[in-house]
Amino acid sequence: MVTTLLYDGTFEGLLTAVFEIYEHKLGKVNLLRKEHYTETMFDAVMDVVSDEARATRVLGGLKKKLSGMGVQRLYAAHLSGMDREENNYIGFIRYVFDSSENVEEDYGNRYVMRVSEIVRMVRREKHRMEAFIRFQKLQDGTYYSVIEPDFNVLPLLMKHFRNRYADQKWIIYDIRRKYGMYYNLHDVEYINIDFAETNKASDIDGVLSEDEGLYQHLWKNYFKSVNIQSRKNTKLHVRHIPKRYWKHLTEKI
Amino acid sequence: MNEERITEKLNILADAAKYDVSCSSSGSKRKNDNKGLGNASNGICHSYTEDGRCVSLLKILLTNHCIFDCAYCVSRKSNDIKRAAFTVQEVVDLTINFYRRNYIEGLFLSSGIFKDADYTMERLVLIAKKLRTEHKFNGYIHLKSIPGASDELMNEAGLYADRLSVNLEMPTEAGLKLLAPDKSHQEMIKPMGYLKKAIIQRTEEKKIFKKAPMFAPAGQSTQVIIGATPENDNQILHSANYFYKNFNLRRVYYSGYVPVLADSRLPALNTSVPMVRENRLYQADWLMRNYGFHVNEIVNDGQPHLDLDIDPKLGWAIRNMHEFPIDINKADLRMILRVPGIGVQSAHKIVSARRFGKLNWDQIKQLGVSLNRAKYFIICNSSEFERRDLTGNNIKQFILATSHSKYLKNTQTQLNLF
Numbered sequence: 001m002v003t004t005l006l007y008d009g010t011f012e013g014l015l016t017a018v019f020e021i022y023e024h025k026l027g028k029v030n031l032l033r034k035e036h037y038t039e040t041m042f043d044a045v046m047d048v049v050s051d052e053a054r055a056t057r058v059l060g061g062l063k064k065k066l067s068g069m070g071v072q073r074l075y076a077a078h079l080s081g082m083d084r085e086e087n088n089y090i091g092f093i094r095y096v097f098d099s100s101e102n103v104e105e106d107y108g109n110r111y112v113m114r115v116s117e118i119v120r121m122v123r124r125e126k127h128r129m130e131a132f133i134r135f136q137k138l139q140d141g142t143y144y145s146v147i148e149p150d151f152n153v154l155p156l157l158m159k160h161f162r163n164r165y166a167d168q169k170w171i172i173y174d175i176r177r178k179y180g181m182y183y184n185l186h187d188v189e190y191i192n193i194d195f196a197e198t199n200k201a202s203d204i205d206g207v208l209s210e211d212e213g214l215y216q217h218l219w220k221n222y223f224k225s226v227n228i229q230s231r232k233n234t235k236l237h238v239r240h241i242p243k244r245y246w247k248h249l250t251e252k253i
Numbered sequence: 254m255n256e257e258r259i260t261e262k263l264n265i266l267a268d269a270a271k272y273d274v275s276c277s278s279s280g281s282k283r284k285n286d287n288k289g290l291g292n293a294s295n296g297i298c299h300s301y302t303e304d305g306r307c308v309s310l311l312k313i314l315l316t317n318h319c320i321f322d323c324a325y326c327v328s329r330k331s332n333d334i335k336r337a338a339f340t341v342q343e344v345v346d347l348t349i350n351f352y353r354r355n356y357i358e359g360l361f362l363s364s365g366i367f368k369d370a371d372y373t374m375e376r377l378v379l380i381a382k383k384l385r386t387e388h389k390f391n392g393y394i395h396l397k398s399i400p401g402a403s404d405e406l407m408n409e410a411g412l413y414a415d416r417l418s419v420n421l422e423m424p425t426e427a428g429l430k431l432l433a434p435d436k437s438h439q440e441m442i443k444p445m446g447y448l449k450k451a452i453i454q455r456t457e458e459k460k461i462f463k464k465a466p467m468f469a470p471a472g473q474s475t476q477v478i479i480g481a482t483p484e485n486d487n488q489i490l491h492s493a494n495y496f497y498k499n500f501n502l503r504r505v506y507y508s509g510y511v512p513v514l515a516d517s518r519l520p521a522l523n524t525s526v527p528m529v530r531e532n533r534l535y536q537a538d539w540l541m542r543n544y545g546f547h548v549n550e551i552v553n554d555g556q557p558h559l560d561l562d563i564d565p566k567l568g569w570a571i572r573n574m575h576e577f578p579i580d581i582n583k584a585d586l587r588m589i590l591r592v593p594g595i596g597v598q599s600a601h602k603i604v605s606a607r608r609f610g611k612l613n614w615d616q617i618k619q620l621g622v623s624l625n626r627a628k629y630f631i632i633c634n635s636s637e638f639e640r641r642d643l644t645g646n647n648i649k650q651f652i653l654a655t656s657h658s659k660y661l662k663n664t665q666t667q668l669n670l671f
Contacts, residue, residue, distance in 0.1 A: 107606035108616045131297045135354045143353060166288045167389070168353060214256055215350045221260055225267040226312065227302040230511055231526055236305030240298070250356070251300055 015055035278358035289389025319365030359393030370401035381413035428482035571645030594626030
């Protein structure tokens with residue numbers, strides 16, 4: 001029989017679910033986020049309540065079986081927030097626990113392969129954000145940016161931007177997931193901004209610094225001047241910068 | 254800043270610099286450990302032009318005034334164009350402000366030669382120094398080394414820049430003589446020799462004293478123009494190989510000649526840019542640097558041109574059918590890397606994954622291998638494999654029939670002299 005497990009979508013929740021599976025010796029399971037579940041009559045359903053102590057024990061077990069990188073990759077994959085991939089993470093974790101050696105490079109195994117594919121997609125989106133984020137300077141000297149990434153990559157971006165822009169205040173705001181990061185010259189904190197109905201996250205023209213317009217203008221001009229018309233290759237251009245990213249790119253607006 | 258004037262300058266001096274194709278911002282390891290601005294490590298392409306090339310650095314000339322008259326260059330003395338020059342402060346402001354907005358990874362600064370080599374080089378170095386010392390800028394800086402500049406200036410440049418480069422422009426000495434009568438091949442190679450020695454020496458020092466300053470941590474590169482002079486691929490790749498081997502260059506860039514000037518020594522203005530050939534040269538270059546191929550395996554006197562229809566790796570494989578098929582579950586990494594359709598990443602994944610069990614077609618496909626090509630050259634844990642005794646030519650036809658070249662509509666053949 002298949003047991004349906006419902007969890008809250010957090011990494012802690014995922015690890016707690018693994019704990020429950022081993023605790024109750026469950027065979028076939030189907031792990032779902034609560035909001036994805038529609039009730040049917042004959043299901044054996046179990047609510048997983050995220051529990052730090054249990055999650056920590058599972059994480060400790062994973063750390064013994066995987067390299068630090070291997071644990072990181074599982075975390076990054078789950079962070080993607082991709083729908084209905086949970087059973088692949090469960091499959092991966094069970095395979096790891098059931099094997100006597102470290103299997104994180106066993107790409108012939110379908111769970112290992114799937115996690116590796118998801119990680120590749122997430123890393124790619126992270127890299128794209130490192131490239132495509134465009135800051136606008138505000139009057140108080142803070143650099144502000146709005147993004148809409150395919151996956152939830154803000155936590156993965158923190159280190160890169162903190163190291164790079166150590167001497168300027170900055171905000172990166174994910175308008176799809178409605179939260180952001182703010183660097184205050186010392187630490188990075190997660191923030192939520194309440195935008196009024198008429199006031200969208202991307203409407204900030206009134207508070208821009210004096211020289212912002214000049215540099216945006218210069219950058220757009222630069223972008224045009226470096227193009228070589230006789231080598232035009234639109235297909236390649238769009239493959240590198242898919243159209244969905246254009247609306248936040250200064251040079252493409 | 255006067256908006257109109259600075260815009261015009263930027264347009265002129267970015268336009269003149271764009272034929273330098275290098276835009277790499279990787280290979281350095283400059284950290285932001287002084288709580289300053291920026292860092293440089295793996296390289297990021299922040300945007301792409303409509304011709305599909307990466308925009309990673311603010312690539313500009315300090316000035317397009319030039320005392321030289323090289324036929325292939327838009328900035329040559331006798332060309333009647335608008336001239337402009339940035340001040341040191343303007344370049345610094347542009348770099349910092351673009352960098353802070355995450356437009357760029359850093360600065361690529363080149364220049365026309367005004368007055369003399371030392372005078373020009375001194376200004377380039379001054380900009381890099383200002384960025385590093387006054388603005389605590391740790392982003393990427395690529396400076397052009399001006400042939401003929403003094404060793405002291407080269408040395409200073411290496412202390413502030415991540416990468417230095419001298420463009421050879423023409424793959425052979427004869428080509429250079431024809432198109433750039435003011436430049437000498439020897440003079441261009443001299444700074445490369447100096448920098449190579451300095452880089453080796455500083456790297457040794459750094460191993461002993463951790464605090465020793467970095468010296469051009471991203472090394473040297475160069476560029477050759479393709480299709481302006483009649484050199485064949487054999488000459489070009491052997492010349493590239495010579496520079497990789499003797500000057501420890503990180504990269505050689507190949508720039509398909511864009512006809513910008515009417516000159517009897519050059520291809521006519523309506524000739525199209527040799528983009529396919531340029532692409533094949535890059536593929537061949539990759540095979541030399543990352544796939545363990547010797548240059549003679551790719552081109553030689555009997556095989557002086559790269560095939561334009563197929564990539565050089567497939568070309569090598571169908572000329573060497575006696576090496577195949579190989580067993581993916583047993584062959585060593587060196588041979589797996591030589592299979593068409595298998596890249597560096599998937600080759601390593603294969604070697605990792607097969608420790609856990611023999612791989613079959615499905616699994617190999619999942620690893621990212623392009624079976625469309627690879628299937629003719631490998632066997633795996635499956636009773637199905639290519640049993641027909643195909644010749645190299647058959648395979649080429651099958652592969653061409655099932656793939657569509659992105660270049661097919663603008664193929665052109667390489668100038669064949671005999």
